[in-house]
Amino acid sequence: MTMVQMNVRVDAGVKADVDKILERLGETPSSVVRRLWDCIRDRGQVPDLMTGEQEADLEAEKRRKLGRIGNMNGIVPRLLESMGLVGSGADPFGAMSAAELHDYADEQRYLDYVQESGGER
Numbered sequence: 001m002t003m004v005q006m007n008v009r010v011d012a013g014v015k016a017d018v019d020k021i022l023e024r025l026g027e028t029p030s031s032v033v034r035r036l037w038d039c040i041r042d043r044g045q046v047p048d049l050m051t052g053e054q055e056a057d058l059e060a061e062k063r064r065k066l067g068r069i070g071n072m073n074g075i076v077p078r079l080l081e082s083m084g085l086v087g088s089g090a091d092p093f094g095a096m097s098a099a100e101l102h103d104y105a106d107e108q109r110y111l112d113y114v115q116e117s118g119g120e121r
Contacts, residue, residue, distance in 0.1 A: 006033070 022028060039047055050058065 017030070022032065036047075
């Protein structure tokens with residue numbers, strides 16, 4: 001494999017900060033750039049790189065939306081509690097993975113369909 005040298009301009013303070021982080025991680029600027037180039041080649045696009053603040057905002061929005069879905073403003077937990085399926089104040093979906101939640105929703109849609117069509121399960 002033939003290697004080429006690249007020269008890139010970055011803020012001196014940023015470089016100093018990142019050099020410390022890379023050293024702690026056992027990485028070099030060259031190894032990180034090579035992995036970035038491989039990623040761009042493999043995906044055919046530049047990965048979406050976010051700042052820490054953008055990631056925090058996205059995570060907060062994700063938690064907010066999952067919270068609204070997970071408890072549906074308390075309707076589902078109250079229903080499950082009234083049916084004796086969960087204890088008071090329990091989070092019925094807290095331990096479920098995304099795949100399990102998806103399967104649960106599919107099963108509920110199927111049960112609704114069976115009930116509406118008068119069929120048997």
